[in-house]
Amino acid sequence: MAVSWRNALQEGRWNNMQLGVPSKMPQLPKQTYRIAAVATLVIVGLLGLSYSKSDMRRPNDEPWMDKSGAEVRILDNAHAFENADDFLPHFRNVTSLKPMLMRQAKSTCTWTADDDVDFNFGESSGWFLDLRWVTKDMSDKELSPWRSQWQYAVNNKFVPWSEAAGNFEGRGxxxxxxxxxxxxxMKVLLRQLKRLGTRLPVEVHYFDFELPSEAQAELKEVYPSILFNDLAGSHNIKETRFNPMFGVHFQLKTAAMVNSRFAEPLLLDSDNIPVIDxxxxxxxxxxxxxxxxxxxxIARTRMNNPIWPxxxxxxxxxxxxxxxxxxLVNKRKFFYHLQLAAWYMDSEENEGRFQSWMLGDKDCYRFAWHALKTKYGRPSRWVTSVGTSNDDGSYCGxxxxxxxxxxGRVAFMHGGLLKTIPEPVIKMQLEEHGGVFQAYKRSPFDHEFTELTSTTIGFDNFDYFKDKPEGILPASCTHFSKVKARPLDEIAPxxxxxxxxxxxxxxLEETADD
Known part of the structure; x- marks a missing residue:
């Protein structure tokens, strides 16, 4: 069942859309109301949720305006709300905003052609996507329907937290x-969790035929505190569509976050190894x-990416x-935000356009939080590249x-490009260098997110491999070309x-039958 805060307004459940104060108050003496009003202001102030002048301003001190030109109050610290339904009045204001023009969205990023900025979307990036917007800005008229679509979804299509809250509990x-x-x-990841001694349970999400009972038993043998959820089941809150002919199913990860039984889920890719509990x-x-x-x-979002306006x-x-x-997300607070991230990934809802602007699911959370004008937490240190330091002096991250x-301690090792290294090369690295985790490269500005460090994704052709087999394909690597490689034991002993x-x-242990 979808929720509509507009219906809630019409039914009289809110008459103060900024603070969400119930409209039907009991008949009490005026002095009681005065005391209650003062107490409310004190509590709201302590919570940091008051609408001060600064709350209503954007970084350039321009006021937020609605479509009629009236000033709109947008909370600067909406992230402090404790309950997802507390956001409903905030969503009303966010979705009433005057549409932002492309030129306005672009104006705050002043990189030039001479700046060494790494954009995933270049003029010839490919990615099998329609990237005409890279060289020619989408018009404001073209942008408008897509803005209206996500706003309509927020206001009318999402499952109410009040109905779903009982399905979630705990951390995992x-x-x-x-x-x-x-x-x-997954077995490697689970062994590491067991080694670290974590008390967190694990929930594996799959679709229908993907994880038969025999495979589930194998995982449970490695990590007994494990649960399973079939995303194809009718019990799920977020319905998931699946096309077996399509190779990458970004919608499964966002659906897993919405449907997970955990109230505070930590999503991990299967090739991600925790270093700390x-x-x-x-x-x-x-x-x-x-x-x-x-x-x-490692990349930046282009200033003319349609997702900004x-x-x-x-x-x-x-x-x-x-x-x-x-x-990591607290679903008690951000249940609707997660549903918006999942909506972005629903190709049948929006023709896959949001996936193309965000390169799959990788940015759907950030722009769900941006769309709903909510701050998110991030580490103080930028990503570090980890890889091999080869005999010819080359480096492959x-x-x-x-x-x-x-x-700032290393918390995870996410081997996104490790799977591109051919097995003969991995075997050689293991035999001659002890493995593939030998070195790291870290920006000297990794605490300063506005600074630029030269990064690219290139290739390792294994020219240093003395007995390189014929026909071996190059591996993908991250290159921090202006940074010196150092021994990995310095940061991850x-x-x-x-x-x-x-x-x-x-x-390396697989057979032809595996």
Whole structure:
């Protein structure tokens, strides 16, 4: 059942849309009302939810306006709400805003052609997407329907928190996976969780035929505190559509976050290895303040990406794209935000356009929070590249080291490009160099998100491989060309050995029948 706050307004459930005060108050003496009003102001002030002058201003001190030209109050600290339904009045204001023009959205990012900025979407990036917007800005008329679509979804299509809250409790790790190689990767991840001694349960989400009972039994043998959810089941809150002919199913990850039984889910990709007990993240100051932790990727969002004006957001020079290999969200607060992220990934709802602007699911959370004018938590340190330091002096970064949001320790090793390294090369690295986790590259400006560090995704052709087999394909690598590689033990002592101990080199033991 979808919720409409417009209906709630018509029924008289809210008459103060800024503070959500009930309209039908009991008949009490006037003095009682005065005392209650003062107490309310004090409490609201203590919670940091008062509408001060600064709350209503954008970074350039321009007021927010609605479509009629009237000033709209937009909370600067809406993230402090404790309950998802507390956001409903806030959503009314957000979706009433005057549409942002492309020129307005672009104006706050002043990079030039001479700046060394890494954009995922270049003029010849490809990605099998329609990237005509890269060289020719979409018109404001073209943008308008897409803005209206997500706003309509927020106001009319989402499941009310009040109806769904009883389905969620506790904290836990959410993984999306199926059979085959993802099953092998999940086993490595689960062994590491067991090694770290975490008390967090794990919930594996799959679609219908992907994870048969035999595979579930294998995972349960590795990690007994494990649960399973079939995203194809009718019990799910968020319906998930699945096309077996399409190779990448971004919608499954966002659906898993909405449907997870955990009230505070930590989403991990199956190829993501925790370095610290993930339970520590819940006690971080960042998570306690924002109720979210989103980790950065290496690229920036182009200033003319349609997603900026569509979400009424000015381009941000202090942000990177989001890296969705790990995401932590308090669903009690952000249930509707997660539903918007999942809506972005629903190709049947929006023709896959949002997936193309956000390159899959990687940025759908960041722009759900931007659209709903809610701040999110992020680590103080940018991503670190981890990889091999080769005999010819070359470096191939195949893994992202992501950091604890408060103290900057390495928290995760997400091997997104590790799977592109051919098995003969992995075997050689293991035999001659002890493994593939040898070195790291870290920006000297990794605490300053507005600074630029030269990064690219290129290739390793393995020219240093003396007996390179014929026909071997190059691997994808991240290159921090102006940064010197250093020994990995400086920031993640012993991880090279740990990766071997938890079975990270399973691909070398496979047979032709696997």
């Amino acid at each position: 790790i959410v993984i999306v996976g199926g059979n085959g190689k993802s099953l092998k990767r 993930p339970e520590e993240l819940y006690e971080s100051d960042t998570y306690k303040e924002y109720g979210t932790i989103f980790w950065p990727d 569509i979400t009424n957001t000015r381009c941000r020079m202090d942000e990177f794209e989001q890296e969705s290999g790990q995401i 195949h893994t992202f080291a992501q950091h604890h949001p408060d103290d 012993g991880f090279q050995e740990t990766f071997k101990e938890i079975g990270g080199y399973w691909m």
